[in-house]
Amino acid sequence: MNDVIQIWQFAIPIALAAVGEVVSQRSGVLNIGLEGTMLGGAFVAAYVGLTTGQPWLGLTAGIVVGLLASLLQAWFVLVRAADQVVAGTAINLLALGVTGTLFRKAFGESGQLLSVPTLPKFDGLDAVMLATPIIAVLAAASLRRTGWGLLTRASGEYPTAVEAEGFSVRRLRLGAMAIGGALAGAAGAYLSVGIVGSFAENMTQGRGFVAIALVTFGRWHPIAAVGAGFLMGGLEWLQFKLQAQGGGQIPFQLLLALPYLAALAVLVVGAKGTRGPAALGQPLQRDA
Amino acid sequence: MRLLATVAALGLALVLTLLVFGLPVADSLRLLGEGAFGDKFGISRTLAKATPLLLTGLGMVIAWRAGMYNIGGEGQLIVGAIGGAAVAAALMGKVVGPVLNPLILAAAMAAGAMWSGFAGWLQVARGVPAVISTILLNFVAIQLLAWTVQGPLRRSDGGLPQTVPLPADTMLLKFDRQLDLHFGLVIAVVAVLLVTAFLYGTRSGFRLRLVGASPTAARANRIPSERVAIGSMMLSGALCGLAGGVEYTGITGTLGTGFPQGWGFLAIPVALLGGLHPLGVLLSGLYFGALFAGSENLARFSTGGTTLIYVIQAAAVLAVVALAPRAKPAKIKEAAA
Numbered sequence: 001m002n003d004v005i006q007i008w009q010f011a012i013p014i015a016l017a018a019v020g021e022v023v024s025q026r027s028g029v030l031n032i033g034l035e036g037t038m039l040g041g042a043f044v045a046a047y048v049g050l051t052t053g054q055p056w057l058g059l060t061a062g063i064v065v066g067l068l069a070s071l072l073q074a075w076f077v078l079v080r081a082a083d084q085v086v087a088g089t090a091i092n093l094l095a096l097g098v099t100g101t102l103f104r105k106a107f108g109e110s111g112q113l114l115s116v117p118t119l120p121k122f123d124g125l126d127a128v129m130l131a132t133p134i135i136a137v138l139a140a141a142s143l144r145r146t147g148w149g150l151l152t153r154a155s156g157e158y159p160t161a162v163e164a165e166g167f168s169v170r171r172l173r174l175g176a177m178a179i180g181g182a183l184a185g186a187a188g189a190y191l192s193v194g195i196v197g198s199f200a201e202n203m204t205q206g207r208g209f210v211a212i213a214l215v216t217f218g219r220w221h222p223i224a225a226v227g228a229g230f231l232m233g234g235l236e237w238l239q240f241k242l243q244a245q246g247g248g249q250i251p252f253q254l255l256l257a258l259p260y261l262a263a264l265a266v267l268v269v270g271a272k273g274t275r276g277p278a279a280l281g282q283p284l285q286r287d288a
Numbered sequence: 289m290r291l292l293a294t295v296a297a298l299g300l301a302l303v304l305t306l307l308v309f310g311l312p313v314a315d316s317l318r319l320l321g322e323g324a325f326g327d328k329f330g331i332s333r334t335l336a337k338a339t340p341l342l343l344t345g346l347g348m349v350i351a352w353r354a355g356m357y358n359i360g361g362e363g364q365l366i367v368g369a370i371g372g373a374a375v376a377a378a379l380m381g382k383v384v385g386p387v388l389n390p391l392i393l394a395a396a397m398a399a400g401a402m403w404s405g406f407a408g409w410l411q412v413a414r415g416v417p418a419v420i421s422t423i424l425l426n427f428v429a430i431q432l433l434a435w436t437v438q439g440p441l442r443r444s445d446g447g448l449p450q451t452v453p454l455p456a457d458t459m460l461l462k463f464d465r466q467l468d469l470h471f472g473l474v475i476a477v478v479a480v481l482l483v484t485a486f487l488y489g490t491r492s493g494f495r496l497r498l499v500g501a502s503p504t505a506a507r508a509n510r511i512p513s514e515r516v517a518i519g520s521m522m523l524s525g526a527l528c529g530l531a532g533g534v535e536y537t538g539i540t541g542t543l544g545t546g547f548p549q550g551w552g553f554l555a556i557p558v559a560l561l562g563g564l565h566p567l568g569v570l571l572s573g574l575y576f577g578a579l580f581a582g583s584e585n586l587a588r589f590s591t592g593g594t595t596l597i598y599v600i601q602a603a604a605v606l607a608v609v610a611l612a613p614r615a616k617p618a619k620i621k622e623a624a625a
Contacts, residue, residue, distance in 0.1 A: 032359075032419065082609045085357050085419055089556055090605040097598025101309060104595065201595075209423045216420070251439065257431035260424040267416040274415065 003237065005124040009195055011226075011233025012132055013038065013187040013204075017211040018218065018225035019136050020183030025215055026143060027176030028156035028169075028279040029077060032088025034184050035208030036095030037069040041188030043099040046199035047106070049116045049192070058193040059119065059128070059186065066185015069095070070177045077177075078170050081283040100201050118197040119190075128190050132226065135183070139222040152176050156277030159284055169284050184208070206260060213263040217270040220277065228266065235259050294561060297607035298575065305600045316586060323585030324578035332467035333584075336539065338577025340365070340531040342476040344555030345562060345569040346483050347527035351404070351418075352564055353487065354520030355500035360407060360422025361528045361552030363429035364400040368529025369536045370436050371399025373451045373543045376458070377441055385457030392458070393475075393533040400529015401522040403429065408521030412514045418521065426552075434545050441543070450544035460538040472534035476573075479527065483566040496520055528552050550594075557601040561608055576601065 017034055024031045031037075041062035049058025069091060076087040107114065119126040143149040155162045155169040162169050191207070192199050210232060211225075218224030239255045306313050324334045344361045351358035375395040379388055407425060410416040438449045461471040487493040499506040499513045499520075506513045531551060540547060558576055562568030579597055586596070 030419075076606065076609055080610060080612075082612070085359075086560060086605065086609060089359065090602045090609070093553075093557065093598050093605070094602035097595050097600075097602055100595030101599060105309075206423070206427050209420065209427075213420050213424065216417070251435050253431040253435035253438075256434075257428045260427040264410075264416075264421060264424045264428075267420065268410065268414050271415040271417075 002124070005129075007230065007233045007237045008125075008129055009233070010236040011230040012129055012194065013191045014207050014211045014214065014232045015132055015226040015229025016128075016135070016187035016190065017184050017208055018214045018229050019132075019139050019222045020180035020187070021211055021215045022218070022220055022222045022225050023139055023143070023152070023176045023183075024180030025280055026156045026220055026277055027152045027173045028159060028277055028282065028284075029173050029177055029180075030084045030088070030212075030281045031070075031073070031177065031180055031184075032085050032212070033069065033073050033091030033095075034088075034180075034212055035204055035206065036088075036092035037066050037181055037184040038188030038191070038208045039092075039095045039099055039202065039204045040065045040069055041185035042192040042203055043103065043188075043199055045189030046114060046116050046192040047102075050114060053117055055117050055119045055193040058116070059189045062189025062193075063182050063185045066181040066183070066188070067178055068181075069185070070181020073181075074174050074177045077283065078173055083283070084281050096202060103199065103201055114198045116193055116197050116199070119194050126194060128186070128194055136222045136226040139179075143222070148175075153277070156279055159279050173284075187211075210259055210263045213267050216274065216276065217263075217266040219270075219274055231266075232259055232262070235262055290563065293611050294563070294608055297611050298561070298604050301603035301607045302579075302600055305596065305603050309596065309599075311586070319585040320579065320582035323582035328464075329467065330581060332464070332469040333581035334574070334578045335473050336468040336470065336577075337580040338573045339470075339472045339476045339538070340535050340549075340551040341554060341558050341576055342569060342573040343479060343531035343534065344528045344552045345558035345573050346479055346566055347524040347531070348555045348559035349562070349564050349566055349569055350483065350487070350496070350527065351520050351524035352559060353500045354496045354516060355503065356408060356411070356517055356521050356524070357417070357419035358404060358407070358422050358521060358524050359419055359556065360404060360425050360429075360525075361531075361555040362548060362550065363422065363426035363552065364403045364525040364528035365532035365535075365552040366426075366429040366433050366548050367403040368396035368400035368525075368532030369543055369547060370433060370441075370532075371529065372396035372533040372536050373436070373441055376454060377451065380452065380455070380458070385455060385459075388458050389460065389537055392537055393530060396529045396533025396536070397526040398529070400532065401526040404525025404528070405518060405522040408518040412517055430548070433543065433547065437543050437545060443542075448544060450542045453542045454537060458537065459541055460534065468539060470538040472538040475530070475534060477570075479530070480566050480570050483527075487566065492519075528555070554598075554601060557605045560605050 017038055021031055021034055044065045045058035045062035048061040049055045073087055073091055076082040077084050143153060151162060151167055152172050155172045159169040188204060214225050214228040218228045235258055242255055243252055303313055306316050324330050344365060347361055348358060372392040372395050375392050407418045407421040410421050411418045437451055441451045442449055443452045463469055495511050496516055499511060499516045503513060558572050559569055561572040583597055
């Protein structure tokens with residue numbers, strides 16, 4: 001039972017981020033900046049959690065940072081029609097630099113070991129763990145069954161038709177990006193104030209990129225993406241388990257590389273023949 | 289005009305970053321300038337830091353120009369260095385240094401090209417976007433390096449987990465024994481010229497740019513865009529691998545887990561700020577080399593150091609993107625040519 005809960009917990013950051021990325025990609029925006037957004041959320045949540053002693057405030061602050069990061073990115077991607085990969089890469093670099101600099105400034109060059117209070121748990125479960133599957137179901141249902149969902153999916157498939165019907169693709173994508181950003185912020189925040197109870201430079205360790213891979217693997221479906229997130233949680237759990245046992249024959253570097261290899265493997269197996277949103281990654285050029 | 293806007297954006301990004309982090313602007317700029325150009329040590333440091341940035345930046349230009357989002361320069365650099373170190377371990381003592389050095393560099397290029405070519409092949413044959421696979425492969429490369437230097441290539445004398453240091457005659461030539469500056473700079477500058485000649489003076493280079501600029505036009509002209517895509521990735525990885533080999537035989541002489549300094553990662557902003565043009569990379573590579581060289585001086589005000597440079601780079605990229613003209617009619621013109 002303990003193991004299941006641990007896998008569940010490890011799955012949350014990747015699963016939450018992946019659900020947000022599904023919504024964003026369905027609207028036509030590939031958010032490579034997911035990693036940086038998570039890192040920003042993790043840092044601010046740890047900082048606020050530490051200074052106020054309230055992990056919930058930390059989580060909220062992480063969500064706010066995620067929202068802000070997505071708005072910044074939206075300005076470049078939607079208003080300036082910038083290349084989505086370029087803007088996302090810049091966001092990642094920015095987050096790495098800003099969190100690193102602020103962290104060293106606040107806690108010294110080596111970064112003393114921080115002890116941040118974590119979210120309260122009941123029988124090992126906390127609210128975020130319970131909320132994540134619900135969020136995935138909600139996202140899936142609203143994408144599939146609501147007018148908003150139809151329009152959002154349409155702006156990822158055929159934006160000109162959406163515009164012709166008199167709706168604003170820009171506004172729809174902004175909404176989807178905001179949801180993606182908030183969830184990414186929450187995902188990062190959960191890493192620092194939910195699981196680790198601390199912050200370290202670049203602590204997201206590529207989880208955002210793994211989440212992006214899972215979106216493709218889960219064929220742009222929120223529930224499938226969360227399921228794949230649990231797979232990654234299982235791998236992370238296995239890593240700790242094997243490392244605790246001394247690893248045996250397996251070099252521990254291979255264990256550390258496992259999540260990335262797994263993400264690559266699921267893409268190799270799962271990406272062929274899948275079709276993402278048709279307009280994914282393309283800037284909207286209204287007056288070109 | 290474009291150059292002017294870029295320079296303005298770079299200056300703005302630098303000053304804004306200093307302001308945001310509460311550093312005294314005038315003093316910081318003076319310290320940066322002294323650290324980068326103050327004396328022959330500063331200039332040498334600037335050029336030595338620019339060397340790997342130039343090579344990796346060129347690598348990004350080639351892939352991105354072909355429409356392949358290679359974000360894996362860091363992994364390709366690392367794997368290149370591992371390839372070089374493997375050749376060094378096999379041939380050290382059997383081959384004289386001046387012969388061994390080019391062999392190491394060639395192995396580095398081959399290893400880097402394999403690593404990136406795999407990602408290119410994954411996209412073409414399996415539909416796995418390079419933008420994701422190259423990032424994931426970075427993390428795999430980091431662990432591969434850790435395993436190599438603690439396992440098969442670890443020096444046997446029980447020292448730190450790193451490879452056997454190269455003898456002096458295997459290292460790249462130095463112009464002055466007091467300075468870090470080494471022959472790698474010449475290699476990098478020659479690479480800039482070669483890549484320029486390739487992209488703008490050869491049929492293959494034209495095809496590569498056409499595939500990136502207009503896939504439809506490329507298909508209409510029966511250009512095998514899949515082969516171009518994989519080829520561009522391999523060339524890109526070869527340059528990043530070469531950067532790893534040059535750093536290995538020019539600066540460190542040994543590999544440890546601390547070997548990667550983010551040059552492959554930072555190649556993306558270097559290439560973007562260089563307008564995805566090899567000559568632009570020459571300028572932006574030198575600029576960021578100078579920033580890195582100067583930043584050591586900034587430690588007096590800020591413990592940030594290199595992380596602060598990430599902020600400056602990101603701000604510069606965003607500033608350039610923000611200032612860039614919105615529409616891109618150039619695509620159609622190029623396809624018609």
